[in-house]
Amino acid sequence: MGSVEVPSRHKALIYDNPGSISTKLEEIETPKPGVNEVLINLTHSGVCHSDMGVMTNSWAWLPAPTRKGQVGGHEGVGTVAAFGSGAESSGLKIGDRVGIKWMASACGNCIPCLAGADACCTAGKISGYYTPGTFQQYALAPAHYVTPIPDALPSDAAAPMLCGGVTVYSALVKSGARPGDWVVIPGAGGGLGHLALQIGARGMGFRMIGIDMGEKEKLVKECGAEVFFDLSKYGRDDEGTKKLVEDVKEATGGVGAAAVVVCTASNAAYAQGLSFLKFRGTLVCVGVPEGDAVPIATADPASILALEKRIVGSAVGNRKDAIDTLEMAARGLVKTHFETQPMSKLTEVFERMDKGKLQGRVVLDLSG
Structure with a gap:
């Protein structure tokens, strides 16, 4: 199996x-793996909008406020550094590259797990929320639940795929769209959206429409959008929404889109999304709005039943989705547009994220 030297303490970013x-770089004690656990020497971690939601306690659906000192992060890539008792039987070897996802562990026995929806595990532990996450140099994970990283995929490029990529891949599958169908992506220039465009256009044969602010048009079109709509050119009132809906319908030949995959936390995007759909179209809920829950304004039963529209929730993806997404990335069909930042810049990254100034993703280099 081999062995590597593991330090007694390591660097971690805490809330x-x-x-x-607000985050703080500290040195903490390196844990020892327990039964069926592995210790992973993390080299990279993606920074996701969900991390900000956890850090700022802006998600009302989470059962408790985030505790002070929590290590955040849930898109970690690194190498197996040590085994706990029984973990060797997983087939992993020291030095294997693996990833940690949003769901750090799943029981495998609850109803969602048995249905292949382990990301919805009723006993699951979320990485970076009451379970130490991936904004650190060493982390524990169940040996059976880590994701293998393909040899052809660099670690920094793999990290955002473990949440952003898996999430939109699973959502696009659930959308029911078929090759040649129009699919709309609100939030197209963000971390989730730019991956959804590539997977949809290049991996699934969809015709993609991107919606975002004007400065993101170049990125959105590079990622596979045939049509781009600049939100800044539409008012936030009913007239602005009506014009955007009309323009989306016109772009699809007047019939509407087969699917809308909402990749932003905007309540307005959800309110508009159902109106973009054609007969039997599907709205897929991915982005989690912050603050108090706001109903989808256009989700009146009459309009839904008349056109037999569907509203589908999609929470991340399962282990098979993760493997499929990483294989797609290894083949070059989808590439994360990302910038690399040192651990010391995490608070600054979150501030830019909060202001909507990020294009694509940020990946932390955890080497120091």
């Missing part, structure tokens, strides 16, 4: 003031 955008 030092949950409820606000």
Whole structure:
């Protein structure tokens, strides 16, 4: 099996003031793997909008506020550094590259797990929320639940695929769209959206429409959107929404889209999304709005039943989705547009994210 030297302490980024955008770089004790666990020497971690939701306590659906000192992060890639008792039987070897996802572990026995929806496990542990996450140099994970990283995929490029890529791949599958169908992506220039465009256009044969702010048009079109709509050119009132709906319908030949995959946390995007759909079209809920819950304004039963529209929830993806997404990335069909930042810049990254100034993703280099 071989062995590597594991330090007694390592660097980690903690949420030092949950409820606000603030992180602190500290040195913490390196844990020892328990039964059926592996210790992973993490080299890279993606930074996701979900991390900000956890850090700032802006998700009302989570059962408790994030605790002070929590290590965040859930898109980690690294190498197996040590085994706990029984973990060797997993087939892993010291030095194997593996990833940690949003769901850090799943029981395998609850109803969602038995249905192949382990990301919805009723006993699952979320990475970076009451379970130490991937914004650190060493982390524990169940040996059976880590994701193997293909040899052809660099670790920094693989990290955002473990949440962003898996999430939109699973959502596009659930959309029911078929090759040649129009699919609309609100939030197209963001971390999720730019991956959804590529997977949809290049991996699934969909015709993609991107919606976002004007400065993201170049990125959105590079990622496979045939049509782009600049939100800044539409008012936030009913007239602006009506014009956007009309323009989307016109772009699809007047019939509407087969699917809308909402890749933003905007309540407005959800309110508009159902109106973009054609007969038997599907709205897939991916982005999690922050603050108090706001109903989808256009989700009146009459309009839904008349055109037999569907609303589908999609929470990340399962282990098979993760493997499929990484294989797609290894083949070059989807590439994360990302910038690499040191651990010391995480608070700054979150501040840029909060202002909507990020294009694509940020990946932390955890080497120091």
